[in-house]
Amino acid sequence: MMREKIRTLIADAIKDRSIEGYTPEFSVVPPENPAHGDYASNIALVLGKMLKKNPMEVAEELMKALEKSICHSEQSEESRALTGSLTDVLDDGGRWNIKVAKPGFLNFFLSDAVLLHELEKIVRNPDALGKSEIGEGKTVMVEYFQLNIAKRPHIGHIRSAIIGDALKRMLLSQGYNAISDTHVGDWGTQFGILLLGYKTAVADLHEREVVHDPFAELEEIYLAENTRVKDDPARRELAKEEFAKLEQGNEENKKLWQWMVEVSMKNLEASAARLGLLPFDEHKGESFYEDRMPPIVALALEKNIAQKKDDGAVVVDLNSEGLDDAVLIKSDGASTYLLRDLATIQYRQNQWHFWKNLYVVDVRQSHHFKQLFRVAELLGFEGVGASEHVSYGFIKTPQGGAISTRGGTGISLENVIDEAVEKARGIIWEKNPDLKNADEVARMVGIGALKYFDLSHHRESDIVFSWERALSFDGNTGPYLQYTYARLKSILRKAQVNKPPPSGRHSERSEESRELAGFLADARNDAISIDPLEHQIIVTLLCFPEVIEDALTIWSPHILAGYLYALAQNANEFYHTHPVLNEPDAEKKNLRLALVVAVAETLARGLSLLGIETPEEM
Numbered sequence: 307m308m309r310e311k312i313r314t315l316i317a318d319a320i321k322d323r324s325i326e327g328y329t330p331e332f333s334v335v336p337p338e339n340p341a342h343g344d345y346a347s348n349i350a351l352v353l354g355k356m357l358k359k360n361p362m363e364v365a366e367e368l369m370k371a372l373e374k375s376i377c378h379s380e381q382s383e384e385s386r387a388l389t390g391s392l393t394d395v396l397d398d399g400g401r402w403n404i405k406v407a408k409p410g411f412l413n414f415f416l417s418d419a420v421l422l423h424e425l426e427k428i429v430r431n432p433d434a435l436g437k438s439e440i441g442e443g444k445t446v447m448v449e450y451f452q453l454n455i456a457k458r459p460h461i462g463h464i465r466s467a468i469i470g471d472a473l474k475r476m477l478l479s480q481g482y483n484a485i486s487d488t489h490v491g492d493w494g495t496q497f498g499i500l501l502l503g504y505k506t507a508v509a510d511l512h513e514r515e516v517v518h519d520p521f522a523e524l525e526e527i528y529l530a531e532n533t534r535v536k537d538d539p540a541r542r543e544l545a546k547e548e549f550a551k552l553e554q555g556n557e558e559n560k561k562l563w564q565w566m567v568e569v570s571m572k573n574l575e576a577s578a579a580r581l582g583l584l585p586f587d588e589h590k591g592e593s594f595y596e597d598r599m600p601p602i603v604a605l606a607l608e609k610n611i612a613q614k615k616d617d618g619a620v621v622v623d624l625n626s627e628g629l630d631d632a633v634l635i636k637s638d639g640a641s642t643y644l645l646r647d648l649a650t651i652q653y654r655q656n657q658w659h660f661w662k663n664l665y666v667v668d669v670r671q672s673h674h675f676k677q678l679f680r681v682a683e684l685l686g687f688e689g690v691g692a693s694e695h696v697s698y699g700f701i702k703t704p705q706g707g708a709i710s711t712r713g714g715t716g717i718s719l720e721n722v723i724d725e726a727v728e729k730a731r732g733i734i735w736e737k738n739p740d741l742k743n744a745d746e747v748a749r750m751v752g753i754g755a756l757k758y759f760d761l762s763h764h765r766e767s768d769i770v771f772s773w774e775r776a777l778s779f780d781g782n783t784g785p786y787l788q789y790t791y792a793r794l795k796s797i798l799r800k801a802q803v804n805k806p807p808p809s810g811r812h813s814e815r816s817e818e819s820r821e822l823a824g825f826l827a828d829a830r831n832d833a834i835s836i837d838p839l840e841h842q843i844i845v846t847l848l849c850f851p852e853v854i855e856d857a858l859t860i861w862s863p864h865i866l867a868g869y870l871y872a873l874a875q876n877a878n879e880f881y882h883t884h885p886v887l888n889e890p891d892a893e894k895k896n897l898r899l900a901l902v903v904a905v906a907e908t909l910a911r912g913l914s915l916l917g918i919e920t921p922e923e924m
């Protein structure tokens with residue numbers, strides 16, 4: 307990673323200049339203005355302040371030290387290994403440039419030789435793109451798509467699924483051991499309602515269950531019973547009793563419940579497959595934690611963290627911290643959602659020794675998670691500090707209402723996906739009536755548009771959804787990125803360039819591509835010129851791994867989305883201003899083909915990390 311190389315060089319150069327035992331924090335970032343180089347660092351400003359020296363002077367000193375260390379290999383073993391590829395090409399006259407800029411920035415300009423070398427690496431081995439091992443040995447739990455039994459997933463659940471799945475993909479690409487769990491909502495007072503409703507409807511249900519969709523039946527039963535108990539306190543008591551019986555292990559209720567879970571899980575799996583989510587590692591429902599709850603209540607009482615109220619409820623008083631009463635056991639003796647979550651943290655920590663434990667859940671539950679983490683802390687649970695509520699905002703329409711679909715206002719996730727695919731199909735029909743596999747492409751574009759629209763927004767902001775914007779082929783959208791990729795692939799098809807096979811395997815179709823890599827290796831010795839746009843594109847390509855890393859530090863896929871959009875914009879400008887197939891100069895043509903390969907591969911890999919597929923033609 308270029309940024310890491312520069313960081314290491316700087317760290318090396320400041321070793322003798324720092325105050326004993328204090329490592330200064332400094333940044334290395336691509337500056338907004340390309341005139342300020344490919345990377346800029348504030349190290350001289352930081353050091354200047356620390357040593358009470360003029361930062362411009364410090365910058366001048368550091369620049370000399372850096373140039374010396376680069377050219378004379380006065381580097382530590384570690385930085386020599388990292389910068390090996392740089393020093394190779396720097397001995398021949400310092401094409402690697404460092405400049406000092408007011409008020410004390412160090413600006414780094416990458417040489418053509420370095421850029422060609424890095425481009426060659428991408429073209430030779432595109433499978434390694436964006437991969438790193440920084441997460442090795444670290445387990446990250448990611449909980450998302452937490453559906454509830456017998457309730458159809460709705461549009462609100464889609465953000466959790468899309469964000470969680472993208473995080474898992476990005477984590478895996480960086481070598482983390484990412485474990486996904488749905489934490490299915492299969493326990494709680496609402497099961498009393500479901501059981502009561504089922505028992506009321508049981509006569510005709512048994513017949514219909516065989517011929518109809520049992521999930522739809524359950525949903526209907528739940529909704530009907532829910533209305534009944536709302537208006538009738540006595541009936542509400544009956545529902546509570548049904549759940550109490552379930553918690554006490556009543557055979558009949560347990561069997562019914564099991565069947566409901568089975569039916570619902572089939573539904574969950576179907577929705578997840580339709581959305582193209584990575585397989586889940588765990589479906590540990592809330593019920594899984596049943597046996598683990600009583601010891602926690604006992605511990606909380608024993609440590610005097612929780613109090614038993616006169617009505618029997620067990621409560622942790624967090625009012626002095628502005629977090630209200632945290633209820634562990636309700637007055638009717640039933641366990642709470644909070645208590646199940648306490649058991650979950652404890653279990654996950656013991657089971658996985660996680661490095662991070664993430665909950666991708668909408669912002670309405672932030673109070674719940676604050677209570678949860680605070681109570682867990684009071685109880686002395688390990689892993690609280692590593693647990694985070696990765697919250698997200700709402701999806702709204704410009705009118706403020708919910709997303710509308712042709713099917714009406716009942717916006718289930720299925721409706722929304724259907725609508726997206728259907729709309730994409732219409733657009734493709736218009737743009738490219740002869741497209742082969744149009745249905746398959748419509749599926750990728752429709753679902754890709756939905757996912758990208760979500761992921762291109764900061765997860766914490768509410769998003770204003772419009773079909774026109776999500777499905778537009780222009781601007782920061784999924785279809786624009788997919789279309790850019792397809793265009794680049796069409797150039798490569800015409801030029802008969804193919805991706806090299808995974809190393810070791812030989813295939814005739816890859817000859818061209820290896821020639822491209824070979825050409826780039828030769829080009830470093832000759833003076834092949836790279837123009838400013840080509841330069842910018844290669845530098846952007848080099849930022850890819852760093853962007854994934856940055857996105858993961860704040861669990862925000864929109865950082866990756868924004869990067870891919872910028873890259874696609876560059877690629878489109880390139881496409882319009884730089885002839886590739888018709889370029890008469892063979893060297894230039896090869897360089898441009900190599901760029902097209904590298905950009906296309908980066909777009910495809912980046913989109914796949916967001917869970918978005920890339921059609922070869924569209």
Ligand code: ARG
Pocket residue numbers: 449452453454489490491647650665667
């Ligand atoms: N199933 C819950 C709901 O729909 C969300 C679960 C969130 N995860 C958690 N560990 N509390 O509201």
